[in-house]
Amino acid sequence: MNQSNQDHPYKPAKFIEADWRWYIEFHVWDEIKGKLVRKRFSKITGETKAEKRRNGRRIVAQINKMLADGYVIKKPEDAIVPENKLTTLEAFQMAVKVKVAGGGKRTQQAYESCYRIVREWIDSAQLYGLPIEDFEQKHVFSFLDWLKEEREVSNRTRNNYRDYLKSLLNVLMDRQIILTNPARNVGKLKTKSTSHVAFTKDQQAVLEDHLRRNDPHLFDFTRFIYYAFLRPVEITRIQVKHIDLENRLIMVRAAMAKSLKQQPIYIVKPLCELIQDMNLENLPDETYLFSRDLKPGDTQLHPNRVTERHRAALEATQLYNGELTMYSWKYTGACNAYRAGMDIKTLQAHLRHHSLDMTEIYLRSMGLRSEKELQDMEW
Numbered sequence: 329m330n331q332s333n334q335d336h337p338y339k340p341a342k343f344i345e346a347d348w349r350w351y352i353e354f355h356v357w358d359e360i361k362g363k364l365v366r367k368r369f370s371k372i373t374g375e376t377k378a379e380k381r382r383n384g385r386r387i388v389a390q391i392n393k394m395l396a397d398g399y400v401i402k403k404p405e406d407a408i409v410p411e412n413k414l415t416t417l418e419a420f421q422m423a424v425k426v427k428v429a430g431g432g433k434r435t436q437q438a439y440e441s442c443y444r445i446v447r448e449w450i451d452s453a454q455l456y457g458l459p460i461e462d463f464e465q466k467h468v469f470s471f472l473d474w475l476k477e478e479r480e481v482s483n484r485t486r487n488n489y490r491d492y493l494k495s496l497l498n499v500l501m502d503r504q505i506i507l508t509n510p511a512r513n514v515g516k517l518k519t520k521s522t523s524h525v526a527f528t529k530d531q532q533a534v535l536e537d538h539l540r541r542n543d544p545h546l547f548d549f550t551r552f553i554y555y556a557f558l559r560p561v562e563i564t565r566i567q568v569k570h571i572d573l574e575n576r577l578i579m580v581r582a583a584m585a586k587s588l589k590q591q592p593i594y595i596v597k598p599l600c601e602l603i604q605d606m607n608l609e610n611l612p613d614e615t616y617l618f619s620r621d622l623k624p625g626d627t628q629l630h631p632n633r634v635t636e637r638h639r640a641a642l643e644a645t646q647l648y649n650g651e652l653t654m655y656s657w658k659y660t661g662a663c664n665a666y667r668a669g670m671d672i673k674t675l676q677a678h679l680r681h682h683s684l685d686m687t688e689i690y691l692r693s694m695g696l697r698s699e700k701e702l703q704d705m706e707w
Contacts, residue, residue, distance in 0.1 A: 341391040343384040358401040419460035423496040442492040483517040526659040545622035553657040555599040569613035
């Protein structure tokens with residue numbers, strides 16, 4: 329509910345304990361924009377949850393006192409305020425409205441979908457207040473790389489989002505909100521190349537040996553990808569309360585999953601033994617399995633930190649080639665499970681694919697399925 333100080337409305341600060349991040353949110357009057365704007369504060373210190381809560385509530389009280397006393401974002405005196413002082417998200421929202429107004433239903437759906445995905449990336453990268461004039465080519469690449477790593481899109485889909493982004497930025501150029509298009513020199517990926525690259529047996533053996541000896545916590549992290557086919561971002565969100573060893577299940581909540589659906593993952597024997605060795609029964613339910621330094625803790629880990637650490641391991645073993653990634657553990661696990669005799673229906677369920685056709689395409693992209701059909705044929 330809006331409240332008001334001497335001259336302007338505001339929304340009081342509140343402390344939010346989200347699964348993915350703790351932060352303080354409030355709305356303050358912006359004299360430059362002439363409206364309420366949302367602000368978020370996420371630098372909440374504390375060694376324990378209780379300490380962070382105390383510090384968070386103290387900051388909330390301080391912010392609310394400032395708001396009640398008349399705090400606003402002031403317009404500098406005698407300053408010319410550029411009209412394009414928009415955040416990146418606000419600018420894209422405006423550009424989408426322009427594209428939707430001039431197109432049909434398919435155009436509307438495409439650009440609104442693009443906006444939702446961009447908003448999700450901004451949220452993931454914590455770029456809420458990035459001014460649009462500071463949006464650079466590195467951000468375009470960051471967004472497109474995030475699509476490949478976190479959402480596992482095909483090269484074709486990645487290229488489509490590149491085109492949507494470039495078109496939206498052109499709208500902003502036409503309106504002189506930005507001077508150049510940061511996506512203008514960002515090329516497309518070859519659509520014939522596959523994004524599903526698994527480790528060979530030798531590569532798997534070399535990397536596993538390296539991780540066991542030099543980074544055992546990262547090795548444990550990769551086992552959740554290899555055996556449970558979980559995405560790295562999903563693993564960073566797993567807490568003790570999501571593990572059911574009695575029924576051998578990992579409960580992937582809707583907010584944790586790419587599909588936004590709650591889905592249980594069966595814990596196969598090797599992963600079950602690893603989880604038992606973690607002694608989770610001695611930890612609070614809210615503890616993340618992988619926190620600081622990939623050890624159990626009360627702070628959610630950003631998946632980029634794990635990606636960087638895994639890439640360093642690839643480089644250390646001279647396996648880094650631009651194709652092998654942390655996701656290669658998932659592809660390798662799927663290939664090895666199929667070769668070990670897992671039927672395609674079970675594999676579909678474990679991969680959480682919505683159809684058998686999707687699993688068929690997945691396997692064929694890695695050179696499987698066809699081999700069993702052709703190995704005994706003659707012509």
